[in-house]
Amino acid sequence: MLAEAGPLAWCTCSGELEMNWKIYPISDRQPGVSRIIKRVGNLFFDMNTKKELSLFELPENTRVSLEDDFRKKMFETLLHKFGSFSKTSKELGLNKGEDARRYLIGRSGIPLKALVEISQTTKIPETEIQLHVSALKTLKSKKKIAMPNLPIKLLTKEFGLVIGGVMGDGSIEKTRKRVSYFSAEPNQIESFKQAVLKTFGKVEFAYHRSMGGTPCVLFPKIIGEILCQIGLEEGNKNYKHNLGIPKLFMKNPKSEAMISLIRRLFDDDGTVAHHHCNRGIEFIAPTIFRENEKVIEPRILIDLKKIFMGFGIRTHIRNYSQLKKPNSETTHCWKLVINGKENLQIFYDKIGFGLTRKQAIVKEVLEMYVEGLEFYPRFHAEENYLTAIKEMAEKNIKVTANSLSQRCKRNTRHIREVLLELTKRNLVKRELVKNRYFYKTIVAGGA
Known part of the structure; x- marks a missing residue:
């Protein structure tokens, strides 16, 4: 080792x-x-x-359950050397009230500190003990990891997804250290759960709902302890912590674990902007500063900017303020923006969104770039607009930007952008009558 x-x-x-x-x-x-x-x-x-966590590198309050035959054989060796349970307990450095006898009969897991001492005393290597571990849990916690995957691999795409999920829509409880992940999309919760199970083993979990009704999945304290050990923090990350990406991942910026981490972060807190300004991909930092706090660029955005530079993606960080109701408190938020065809294309090819619908929007935005034009705004379902124009024409309703806006219940500026795009694609014909533009669909084979 x-x-x-x-x-x-x-x-x-x-x-x-x-x-x-x-x-x-x-x-x-x-x-x-x-x-x-x-x-x-x-x-x-x-x-x-470290690229993996072995048994002895787990959190110090870990309790280890061993297979019956292996555990009994190990304690027989200790009793043969020390002569009694009391002397064995003393030599293992067990606290007052703890007895080696109950660890022998398997009533509770063996403290990791004692197990390290047992390994050194009996000359049983850590690698052999790992093969006979049946469960892991923490002190005063009944929830456990059955048949844990030891050593725990840290630079896998599944573990990267777990870290990205906790930093995104997940959290680690400050008191009980339980790990929770919230999402309104069942596929996101299921993929997060499967990533945890594949990384750690048969982890006990439970489905729950937040006070607002958002579905979530909960994992026991042992998972939270391990995640805190590699650099995450417990508590309300929005206000109390300026989170950054763990250094373990920053040292491997192009690994599949890092790509998986970024992909889950953008699935949770990323959007594809398609309005008249800030067009491109935006990532809203989970760190929020109150009005009376010193406003600095969040660490997570600085880390992401460095990582994207390694991929050849140019980004910029923007600050904006928003009013939080009901207490009317002004907070300062930050976002990372990726725009420009070249940058979006690299993101789409090398990283991308995990959510199919968001990835499809990026593809649609890229297709709107044409030679000589910087950007075409995205619009929803052009067939719906064409159908609306036909129906209005059949009812002898003059089609203008204002009338179509009322018909489709969309912003007039957005409707003008849609009509301009449809005109350039030769799907709609525009006529100027008395300083007003009127529109009608083009029939196949002629106007």
């Missing part, structure tokens, strides 16, 4: 067994820059360089 981690990922230390997070300076970094290092037994590992 040490050989696979790399020279900067691991270092040894002396002292009592403990598992916690600390900041340890790394000599090869710039002055004042540190890495987050986790201590496991007498080893350190750097989360920024």
Whole structure:
């Protein structure tokens, strides 16, 4: 395991067994820059360089259930060495009230800290213990991961989808650390659930609804603990946190995990703008600043801008304010904008939306670019407009932009753009009569 981690990922230390997070300076970094290092037994590992999580690298409050035969054989070895359960408990560093006897009979999971000590005492390697893990859970939590996939692969498209979903329409509860994902589209919830199951194993989950009625899926505390360990934060991300993309993914900007992460972020918080300004793809940052707070560019947009530069996509960040009701509080929001045919084409080919309807809109926008013209505005269902024009003509109603706007219940400016586009496509004929434009459909074979 040490050989696979790399020279900067691991270092040894002396002292009592403990598992916690600390900041340890790394000599090869710039002055004042540190890495987050986790201590496991007498080893350190750097989360920024890890591509998978093994058993001993899980959160410190993890409880591990082992297969019966393997667990009994392991404790028989301990009893043979220490002589009694009380001495075994003392040597394993168990807290007051904990007894090795109940871990032997399998009443509850073994604390990860104790399991690390058992591995060092019995000389059973971590890789062998991983093969016999039957379940994972956290302290004071009944929900678990049955038959976990160990080690947990971090740079897969499924794990990228999970991270993108939590950063988008998902969250990690601040107190219970449960992971939730909200979406009005069943396919989005199902794909998120399948990604969690494929990444972690047979995770217990439950379907629920928010107070507003939005469907969601809930996962237990152990999932939230693992996600927090790689750089996500719990709580209300909109107001309390300026989230950024975890450094593990930033170090692999063109991996399938990163592409999957971006795709889910844009599925949740991205739109395809087609009005007269800001035409293109927009991503609204989940970080919102209140009126009395210092307004800065959200980290997530800065990270996305860097990633898109690697793909050759030029983007820009815009700030706008909005009034929040009912307390009439002004908040400052930010969005990342991608426009221009070349940039949209690269996004469509190399990243794209996961949602079919949004990807189809991008394709439609790209098809509207023609030589010599910068952009044609998108409009919905041209057949509906042509049908409306025919019906109005049959009833001897003069078709103008205003009359068609009333007929279709759409904005007049939008209707003018639609009629201009239909005219250029030779689907509608325009006539100027007394300083007013009248329209009629063109019959196949002539006017």
